[in-house]
Amino acid sequence: MSNFYNMPKLPTENSPKVEIFVDDKAVMVPGDTNLLEALKAVGIETPHVCYHPYLPVSGNCRQCLVEQEGPRGRMLVIACYTPVAPGMKIYTPASSARVKNARKATQEFMLVNHPLDCPICDKAGECTLQENYMECGQNEGRLRPEYGKNYHGNPVHQFVDAKGQVRGGKHVDIGPRILLDEERCVQCDRCVRFMRSVAKDEQLQLAGRADHTYITTFPGEKLDHEYDLCVTDVCPTGAMTAKYFRFQKRVWLLSHTPTISMDDSLGANIWIDHADGKIYRVMPRCNPEVNRSWLSNTSRMAFQNFNKNRLPAIGGVKVIKEALASATGKIALVAGGECTIEDLAALRMLKESLGDRADIFGGSLKIKSEPDGIAKSGDPMANRAGFKLLGLADDNLWDLAQNVSNYSVLVCVNNNIVGDGNKSMDVIEKIPTRIVLSAFNDETANMATLAYGIRHWSEVQGTMVNSLNILQKLNAAPTCPDAELRPAYEVLSELAGNTFTCAYDAFKKAAEYAPALAGLAYDSIKSTGLHLEGGNA
Amino acid sequence: MARVIKQKPMTIIERLYIFEAMRGLWTTLKHAARGLFRYEQLPTISYPEGQPEINNGYRAKHRLMLRPDGTPRCVACGMCAAACPAHCIFIEATQSDDPRIEKRVMRFDIDHLVCVFCGLCAEACPVDALRMDTKKIVFEHRTREEFVAHLSDLIDWDPKDYPEDAQSQMAPGGTKNAEARKVWGMEVK
Numbered sequence: 001m002s003n004f005y006n007m008p009k010l011p012t013e014n015s016p017k018v019e020i021f022v023d024d025k026a027v028m029v030p031g032d033t034n035l036l037e038a039l040k041a042v043g044i045e046t047p048h049v050c051y052h053p054y055l056p057v058s059g060n061c062r063q064c065l066v067e068q069e070g071p072r073g074r075m076l077v078i079a080c081y082t083p084v085a086p087g088m089k090i091y092t093p094a095s096s097a098r099v100k101n102a103r104k105a106t107q108e109f110m111l112v113n114h115p116l117d118c119p120i121c122d123k124a125g126e127c128t129l130q131e132n133y134m135e136c137g138q139n140e141g142r143l144r145p146e147y148g149k150n151y152h153g154n155p156v157h158q159f160v161d162a163k164g165q166v167r168g169g170k171h172v173d174i175g176p177r178i179l180l181d182e183e184r185c186v187q188c189d190r191c192v193r194f195m196r197s198v199a200k201d202e203q204l205q206l207a208g209r210a211d212h213t214y215i216t217t218f219p220g221e222k223l224d225h226e227y228d229l230c231v232t233d234v235c236p237t238g239a240m241t242a243k244y245f246r247f248q249k250r251v252w253l254l255s256h257t258p259t260i261s262m263d264d265s266l267g268a269n270i271w272i273d274h275a276d277g278k279i280y281r282v283m284p285r286c287n288p289e290v291n292r293s294w295l296s297n298t299s300r301m302a303f304q305n306f307n308k309n310r311l312p313a314i315g316g317v318k319v320i321k322e323a324l325a326s327a328t329g330k331i332a333l334v335a336g337g338e339c340t341i342e343d344l345a346a347l348r349m350l351k352e353s354l355g356d357r358a359d360i361f362g363g364s365l366k367i368k369s370e371p372d373g374i375a376k377s378g379d380p381m382a383n384r385a386g387f388k389l390l391g392l393a394d395d396n397l398w399d400l401a402q403n404v405s406n407y408s409v410l411v412c413v414n415n416n417i418v419g420d421g422n423k424s425m426d427v428i429e430k431i432p433t434r435i436v437l438s439a440f441n442d443e444t445a446n447m448a449t450l451a452y453g454i455r456h457w458s459e460v461q462g463t464m465v466n467s468l469n470i471l472q473k474l475n476a477a478p479t480c481p482d483a484e485l486r487p488a489y490e491v492l493s494e495l496a497g498n499t500f501t502c503a504y505d506a507f508k509k510a511a512e513y514a515p516a517l518a519g520l521a522y523d524s525i526k527s528t529g530l531h532l533e534g535g536n537a
Numbered sequence: 538m539a540r541v542i543k544q545k546p547m548t549i550i551e552r553l554y555i556f557e558a559m560r561g562l563w564t565t566l567k568h569a570a571r572g573l574f575r576y577e578q579l580p581t582i583s584y585p586e587g588q589p590e591i592n593n594g595y596r597a598k599h600r601l602m603l604r605p606d607g608t609p610r611c612v613a614c615g616m617c618a619a620a621c622p623a624h625c626i627f628i629e630a631t632q633s634d635d636p637r638i639e640k641r642v643m644r645f646d647i648d649h650l651v652c653v654f655c656g657l658c659a660e661a662c663p664v665d666a667l668r669m670d671t672k673k674i675v676f677e678h679r680t681r682e683e684f685v686a687h688l689s690d691l692i693d694w695d696p697k698d699y700p701e702d703a704q705s706q707m708a709p710g711g712t713k714n715a716e717a718r719k720v721w722g723m724e725v726k
Contacts, residue, residue, distance in 0.1 A: 119614030247630040
């Protein structure tokens, strides 16, 4: 196998349309892409295993075969590596029995040495092989006797089971977060290509030849990379499984909430997979412009702390209101990067209701790093562009630290200013009244005179603007540990005297502050977001 | 379409009522006498002293089959829970200590107050771990919680109660356990 493959060209809205003939019917398809994507654009799904839209094309699975009319008659070609040409004649299983048989045979070969592990496989339910079997296989097993399977795998890990069947390594520890099941691997090469061309750190390799090929790391090395859990997503079978999700839940029992990861200003699109009010995993949600299909381990594993160390909503908003009303000096309103546009609109409304005595501060003291070009911008302040959009300061926490004696009240929303690895903000202790609205009982909440729990970003509806100036929509996963907790915009707007009962009220208020949001509704923001014109991210 | 059923007109004896009433009383008396002197011929059973005879296919209380080493066969795949129309099966899985086995059941609860005894769970089981052949049909408990059968209850059965079933005899205490254990304890290379 060569070390160099081409990235597939994906169709865009501006792709030139060309006419091709599919099953003798003329259809207009995007002209600058491969056949598989072109057929998908007109609604014909082609089963495939090794092809992935954001990985280089390898073409080793031969599952996406179609027939093409050529100079020497109709030939079987793979749809994923055949570029679309005007006037080409394509035959799919709808008209060609040969394609149907070829796909069925490929499917049968793929399953010959695949274990019947579906009952105990974490991938079952979202497995490409299962989908392909229903789509184009449905063969009866022809392996006699049934325990004559020949698993590809490292010979070191092989053993003989009670039936006399030679088995492969079932849980090979290839890294701190991932287990490899060598029996289930179909050698599609996706994980290798991911580590090579996306993660740019070639830690996985195919070893051996032909029937003895197996996935492995270099001797003595481990699969350990910031994006290594993405190989469990790209793996079409259950060969690569994440240790944290191993045997936790069957995937068909999970409900999915599409939302945005708020721990980075790129705002990676994610699915929150939850059941019975508990988050079981976070999966990347495909957005071609933002994070494609990738998600960093930090963003993916962050959910494990979402329901830990939460701050309860005790005391009620009334107490905070009284504290604000009785304040004589100036008031500092501090917002953090996890605030949605709605929270910021409510905060600005609160500032206006307090008049000149209140100042808004924003920013993050966490360390900023460089964009990694995959799914992180390196900026820990997720909604920085949203701050700019609403005309709020996004980086003036130092002003607060220096002029701390001018203020008598501090209201800190979703910003752990004390705990973010920086001692310099301990000076806020000089402010006599410290009100903290936070999801977590963190260091800032511990230092507060009045701490009030609010909902975490995974449990609220809202919007954020990412570093690419795309307005993205957050949806509330029903995983809030306490029904008493309310979203920040609701609490802030009640303090301002004009309670928003739903997120959309706050969004309409935000549209008054930011003309770019005017005329928008939540329904008009697509799941992949909306490019804001005139933003300044 | 409605169908008109012609009733046979009553005879004069029937119309007189007294003879028919006597005939009915005679039937009652006959059965009462049989209860007193020919008790064993009655079609009813005097439950709970007498227990009904239960056929082999009867769907009774569940049990979990055991491997030769005594661990439950269940691989915690959740197929029974997925098939269950009453949603009365609760399963949690964990990693097995045995290197040959991937997944092991940690919690297996069947709420018998919710169960409708349809048998779909036993049919769905891919490893023949869940069966409903215990022929136990009596569920008597003091609290609702006790009606929930846990893993320990489900694996608590005696191979001597299933003499004809070869699979049950492979469990510890069964007649075929020794030879099954030989195969099961095969060397792992």
